[in-house]
Amino acid sequence: MHHKAVEKGREALRYLLLTVIALALLAPLLWMAMTSLRPQEEIFRFATTLSVQSFIPTRLTFSNYAKLLSGDFPRAIANSIFVTASTVTLGVIINALAGFAFAVFRFRGSNLLFGAVVASFMMPFEAIILPLYILARWLNWTNTYQALILPDVANGFVIFLFRQCFLGMPRELFEAARVDGAGWLCIFFRIAMPLSGPTIAAASLLIFVHQWDSFFWPLVVAGTSEYMVIPVAIGRFFSMEGNDWGAIFSAGTVATLIAAVPFLYLQKFYVQTMMSSAIK
Amino acid sequence: MFRASWATVAAFLSLALTCLFVFRVVPVAIAVVGSFYGESLTGEPVFKGLGNFLDLFADQEFRDGVVRTLVFNILVNPIQIGIAFFLAILVLNPTKAAKFFRVALFLPMCISLALASVLWSILLDPSLGLVNGLLSALGADRQLFFRSEGQALWSLILLATWKSVGYWMIFLLAGLVAIPSDIYEAASLDGATGWRAFTKITLPLMKRPLLFVLVADTTANFLFFAPVYLITGGGPNNSTNFLMFQAYRSSFVLVDHGRSLAISTIILLMIGAVAALEFRLFRADPKQG
Numbered sequence: 001m002h003h004k005a006v007e008k009g010r011e012a013l014r015y016l017l018l019t020v021i022a023l024a025l026l027a028p029l030l031w032m033a034m035t036s037l038r039p040q041e042e043i044f045r046f047a048t049t050l051s052v053q054s055f056i057p058t059r060l061t062f063s064n065y066a067k068l069l070s071g072d073f074p075r076a077i078a079n080s081i082f083v084t085a086s087t088v089t090l091g092v093i094i095n096a097l098a099g100f101a102f103a104v105f106r107f108r109g110s111n112l113l114f115g116a117v118v119a120s121f122m123m124p125f126e127a128i129i130l131p132l133y134i135l136a137r138w139l140n141w142t143n144t145y146q147a148l149i150l151p152d153v154a155n156g157f158v159i160f161l162f163r164q165c166f167l168g169m170p171r172e173l174f175e176a177a178r179v180d181g182a183g184w185l186c187i188f189f190r191i192a193m194p195l196s197g198p199t200i201a202a203a204s205l206l207i208f209v210h211q212w213d214s215f216f217w218p219l220v221v222a223g224t225s226e227y228m229v230i231p232v233a234i235g236r237f238f239s240m241e242g243n244d245w246g247a248i249f250s251a252g253t254v255a256t257l258i259a260a261v262p263f264l265y266l267q268k269f270y271v272q273t274m275m276s277s278a279i280k
Numbered sequence: 281m282f283r284a285s286w287a288t289v290a291a292f293l294s295l296a297l298t299c300l301f302v303f304r305v306v307p308v309a310i311a312v313v314g315s316f317y318g319e320s321l322t323g324e325p326v327f328k329g330l331g332n333f334l335d336l337f338a339d340q341e342f343r344d345g346v347v348r349t350l351v352f353n354i355l356v357n358p359i360q361i362g363i364a365f366f367l368a369i370l371v372l373n374p375t376k377a378a379k380f381f382r383v384a385l386f387l388p389m390c391i392s393l394a395l396a397s398v399l400w401s402i403l404l405d406p407s408l409g410l411v412n413g414l415l416s417a418l419g420a421d422r423q424l425f426f427r428s429e430g431q432a433l434w435s436l437i438l439l440a441t442w443k444s445v446g447y448w449m450i451f452l453l454a455g456l457v458a459i460p461s462d463i464y465e466a467a468s469l470d471g472a473t474g475w476r477a478f479t480k481i482t483l484p485l486m487k488r489p490l491l492f493v494l495v496a497d498t499t500a501n502f503l504f505f506a507p508v509y510l511i512t513g514g515g516p517n518n519s520t521n522f523l524m525f526q527a528y529r530s531s532f533v534l535v536d537h538g539r540s541l542a543i544s545t546i547i548l549l550m551i552g553a554v555a556a557l558e559f560r561l562f563r564a565d566p567k568q569g
Contacts (some may be wrong), residue, residue, distance in 0.1 A: 022384040050413040098296035105281035126503035131310035154299030177347040231394035259390040274454040
């Protein structure tokens with residue numbers, strides 16, 4: 001009996017801790033969303049002393065959102081969605097192809113190449129942004145979509161994840177298709193990929209988070225309003241002649257809501273894939 | 281494994297390998313080669329040998345930047361990994377509620393770091409910030425946070441930790457789940473439960489996931505940029521003037537590409553050295569070989 005009570009107490013403590021930490025983590029987001037619905041002159045009225053009113057607007061308005069529509073922000077949303085969707089699509093296909101080759105084909109130099117690919121994962125993108133910018137200028141790629149998309153497509157860690165996934169598939173599966181005369185590309189697209197749902201989802205989330213998050217690279221390589229992505233646009237609201245907080249909070253809320261859709265859908269596959277294949 | 285023709289292997293590998301070569305290997309080469317060059321008055325590249333590096337080592341701002349980057353990393357990585365590990369243990373037992381909390385704690389990952397920076401700069405604002413609102417509601421003194429030389433670094437640590445603990449938690453959770461439960465059952469027969477089980481079983485078996493997260497987290501934090509650029513601008517009084525920000529400023533404010541590439545090269549070398557050190561530390565345990 002005593003043991004049971006201790007167990008119960010421990011569980012209660014666990015959920016109490018989790019609730020407090022989750023509230024602390026999510027409160028800033030809730031505050032941003034709520035504040036975006038306040039009229040400009042009331043934005044900071046209840047922030048100086050914490051109370052319920054700091055989180056719940058007394059007067060609701062969508063004026064901050066209406067104002068967003070007239071500026072550059074809709075363009076930034078479209079750019080971000082286009083750039084992120086392209087990066088994820090290309091990234092999944094290209095990295096899965098490479099992962100398949102490393103998992104299924106025997107060829108000379110395979111181990112060495114795979115080692116180099118994994119090492120490239122340790123070679124972070126952000127560290128080479130300045131030389132990459134010089135490369136982009138040589139290629140005449142400044143202020144283009146390819147400059148935003150292509151550098152973020154190949155990813156050593158995603159190749160590793162796909163290799164793990166394909167290694168787990170039974171050899172007979174591919175053998176049978178070979179006997180039926182199927183080509184390797186056909187096997188890849190018709191058999192291997194349809195069986196890789198969770199890994200595709202996890203890879204998509206990894207690439208998505210990185211591209212959606214990127215700020216430094218878009219800032220230096222495509223900072224004009226035509227190619228501006230959401231983080232750069234928010235950075236603009238923040239630094240241009242006094243901070244436009246109404247715009248910042250409403251733009252931030254829109255950006256978060258857009259990202260939350262694929263995020264919430266993909267996260268359970270992400271957790272699953274990390275558990276089954278990532279670090280063993 | 282199957283034998284396939286060279287053409288087939290090439291068809292599968294070429295796209296990814298070309299991208300990795302062009303966007304990873306070539307820029308590193310540019311950084312290393314470019315760090316040996318400077319510009320003449322007419323804008324022509326001039327070979328300077330180790331000139332850029334010697335200039336950097338003689339420069340107080342750069343030397344301070346090295347120290348601050350290292351201090352930031354020594355503080356932020358153990359804090360983030362410690363909290364992430366603690367959270368992973370809290371959400372390990374897969375009840376419905378724990379699964380909900382996994383998502384909730386992971387959620388700040390879908391906010392871009394730029395937005396997180398902007399958000400936290402106002403949350404920690406000395407006069408308008410909600411955190412100071414909380415402090416004054418509790419009867420504590422208001423703080424300067426990002427505007428104070430002593431607190432700016434800690435405020436950046438808070439922001440970085442808020443953004444990423446959930447992300448690292450998932451990797452550590454994956455490692456914890458992989459530990460077979462019969463090991464714990466066998467150990468509990470020998471009387472090893474609770475803290476003893478944690479230090480004798482969990483920690484040794486978590487070495488690989490911890491090493492992975494440590495190396496990946498260190499790399500990310502060496503390259504911490506957006507919050508410095510958006511909030512502190514390296515200040516107050518250079519207290520957050522990390523190397524990454526100096527590399528940016530050298531290129532885009534001072535227009536000295538040689539200096540910027542030399543700093544980039546040094547950052548890459550430092551990341552490599554620290555990662556090698558971390559690998560050694562985790563291998564050092566004689567029992568694990």
